[in-house]
Amino acid sequence: MRTAFYISDGTAITSEVFGHATLSLFPVEFNHKTIPFVETEEKAHQIKELINATAKRDGEKPLIFFTFVNYNLTEIISSANAVCYDFLTTYSEKIEKELNVAPVPKIHRTHSIHEKSYDFRIDAVNYALMNDDGGNIKNYGEADIILIGVSRSGKTPTSLYLALQYGIKAANYPITEDDLETEGLPKCLIPFKHKLFGLTIDPERLAAIRDRRMANSKYASIRQCRIEVREVEMLYKRNRIPFLNSTHHSVEEISAKIISDTDLERRKY
Amino acid sequence: MRTAFYISDGTAITSEVFGHATLSLFPVEFNHKTIPFVETEEKAHQIKELINATAKRDGEKPLIFFTFVNYNLTEIISSANAVCYDFLTTYSEKIEKELNVAPVPKIHRTHSIHEKSYDFRIDAVNYALMNDDGGNIKNYGEADIILIGVSRSGKTPTSLYLALQYGIKAANYPITEDDLETEGLPKCLIPFKHKLFGLTIDPERLAAIRDRRMANSKYASIRQCRIEVREVEMLYKRNRIPFLNSTHHSVEEISAKIISDTDLERRKY
Structure with a gap:
C-alpha cells in the first residue's frame, strides 16, 4: 500500500485536512502517517530518511502533504524520494498577487493558542x-x-x-x-x-x-x-x-x- | 474590510481550514463568512447574488475558498464577481496524474458519518x-x-x-x-x-x-x-x-x- 505523509512544523492538522480532502476523491487505500512539530533541520533530515526508507519498502514514492513556515525545512523535505504537495506556498503566492501585500509567515499560526478566541x-x-x-x-x-x-x-x-x-x-x-x-x-x-x-x-x-x-x-x-x-x-x-x-x-x-x-x-x- | 467566503456542498470545514491557513499568512483582517450545504443550483445562484452584493458593498472583490463535488455548482459560484480559489480541483488533477486513477467524487465524503471510525x-x-x-x-x-x-x-x-x-x-x-x-x-x-x-x-x-x-x-x-x-x-x-x-x-x-x-x-x- 502506498504511504501518505502529513508533515508540518505545527500540529499538521492543516496538512491532514488538505491531504485527506484531496485523497478521499480517489478510490485508493493509503497508509496514513502524520508527523507534527518538525521544527529543526536535524528533525527534517531524520524525517527525510524515514520517507526514503518508506519509498524503498513500498516500492512506490510516498505522497507528502506538508506545510512549513521555514523555507529550509521545505527544501529538506522536498529533496526526499517522494511526490510533494505544498498548497500553502502555491496559494500564498496567488493571494499575495491579489492582495498586493507580502506574507508574514509565523510559526504555529493556525492551530495555536495565540488566537484571541x-x-x-x-x-x-x-x-x-x-x-x-x-x-x-x-x-x-x-x-x-x-x-x-x-x-x-x-x-x-x-x-x-x-x-x-x-x-x-x-x-x-x-x-x-x-x-x-x-x-x-x-x-x-x-x-x-x-x-x-x-x-x-x-x-x-x-x-x-x-x-x-x-x-x-x-x-x-x-x-x-x-x-x-x-x-x-x-x-x-x-x-x-x-x-x-x-x-x-x-x-x-x-x-x-x-x-x-x-x-x-x-x-x- | 474585505470579505472571505468559505463555501461548500458539505460542512465547508475543509474550505475553512484551507482558506484560514492561507489567509493567516497575511497581516490583513478579513470579514469571514462560512456557507455550508450549498447543494442545489438554486441555492448556488442565491449565494452568487450574495457574493455580488458583498463585492458592491465592500468596493472590493471577495475572496472565495470553495469545494464542490458537482461541477455545475463550481461554475455558478466561479461566475460571481469575486476571486475564487479551488484547491480541490487543482490538486485532484495533479494527484490523478500521479496515481493514474480517475477521481470518483462523492458528496459529503470528508466530514460525514460514512467513515467507519x-x-x-x-x-x-x-x-x-x-x-x-x-x-x-x-x-x-x-x-x-x-x-x-x-x-x-x-x-x-x-x-x-x-x-x-x-x-x-x-x-x-x-x-x-x-x-x-x-x-x-x-x-x-x-x-x-x-x-x-x-x-x-x-x-x-x-x-x-x-x-x-x-x-x-x-x-x-x-x-x-x-x-x-x-x-x-x-x-x-x-x-x-x-x-x-x-x-x-x-x-x-x-x-x-x-x-x-x-x-x-x-x-x-
Whole structure:
C-alpha cells in the first residue's frame, strides 16, 4: 500500500485536512502517517530518511502533504524520494498577487493558542460539561443554544463539538417520557424558547444505540423508541422549534447545520 | 474590510481550514463568512447574488475558498464577481496524474458519518465523559491514555478533544494535595502506569485560571499553585511519566504532541 505523509512544523492538522480532502476523491487505500512539530533541520533530515526508507519498502514514492513556515525545512523535505504537495506556498503566492501585500509567515499560526478566541473555547467546554443532560437549569440565561431531544439522540457530542470547535456555549436538556405526557414544553425551557434547537433520530437507530447501553430493556425497545420519537417531533412542530434528524449525519455536519440555520455567532475561525 | 467566503456542498470545514491557513499568512483582517450545504443550483445562484452584493458593498472583490463535488455548482459560484480559489480541483488533477486513477467524487465524503471510525468517536466521547476527573477508576483497563495533573491544568478539554477528533479513549485523573503528600503515584494508577501522561502548567497561569473559578481562595493563591506544580512535576520525573507544559499550547497542539510522543493509535483520519 502506498504511504501518505502529513508533515508540518505545527500540529499538521492543516496538512491532514488538505491531504485527506484531496485523497478521499480517489478510490485508493493509503497508509496514513502524520508527523507534527518538525521544527529543526536535524528533525527534517531524520524525517527525510524515514520517507526514503518508506519509498524503498513500498516500492512506490510516498505522497507528502506538508506545510512549513521555514523555507529550509521545505527544501529538506522536498529533496526526499517522494511526490510533494505544498498548497500553502502555491496559494500564498496567488493571494499575495491579489492582495498586493507580502506574507508574514509565523510559526504555529493556525492551530495555536495565540488566537484571541482561545479562552472562549475553554469556557464553552466547561459550560457544556456543567450544563450537559439537564444539569444546572439556572445557567440557561448564559447559553448560546440549548439542544433538546430524547435520550441518546446526539445532544452531548454535538454540544461538546460546538463548544470545542467554535466556542459556542451549548447546554443540552433531555426530553423524558414525563415531559412528553404533557403537550407543552417543559416549564423550565419556556423562558428560553428562542434558544432551543431539537434533535431527532430514526427509531431503529435509536433502539440500536440504546440497546448497547441497556440491552433488552423497555428503554431500548423499538416500540418505546417509536413512541418517543413521534412525540418529540410533534412537540417540536407544535412549538415551532427548529430541529434536524441526526441519523445520517456526523457531529461536524449537525454542528455546521445548526450554526447555519440559527445564525449563531462563532467565536473561532 | 474585505470579505472571505468559505463555501461548500458539505460542512465547508475543509474550505475553512484551507482558506484560514492561507489567509493567516497575511497581516490583513478579513470579514469571514462560512456557507455550508450549498447543494442545489438554486441555492448556488442565491449565494452568487450574495457574493455580488458583498463585492458592491465592500468596493472590493471577495475572496472565495470553495469545494464542490458537482461541477455545475463550481461554475455558478466561479461566475460571481469575486476571486475564487479551488484547491480541490487543482490538486485532484495533479494527484490523478500521479496515481493514474480517475477521481470518483462523492458528496459529503470528508466530514460525514460514512467513515467507519464514527462509532469509535462517539464511544470515545462517552468514555471521556464517564471517566472525567477521576470518575469510574474501574474503567481504566479500557483507556487508551490516562491524563493526570493538578486541578485546572487542561486535562478535561484535552481528553474531550482526543475523543472527538481522534476516537481515542482518554480518561483523566486529578492529582490532589493528598496525592502529593506521599511520594508515590496514587495506588489506583499504579497498574496503569504505562498509560499515564502528565500535564503541567505555569503557576501564574494556573492561579489566574483558578481565580476565575474560586476568587481569592487558598486554592487559587499563587503560593498554593507553585507548591502543587513543583510537586506534581517531581512526581512525573520520579516515576518517569512523560509530561508537557500546557501553558502556551492550544488543545490541538497538546493533543498532537501527546499522540506523537506516545504513538497512540488514532481511529480517525
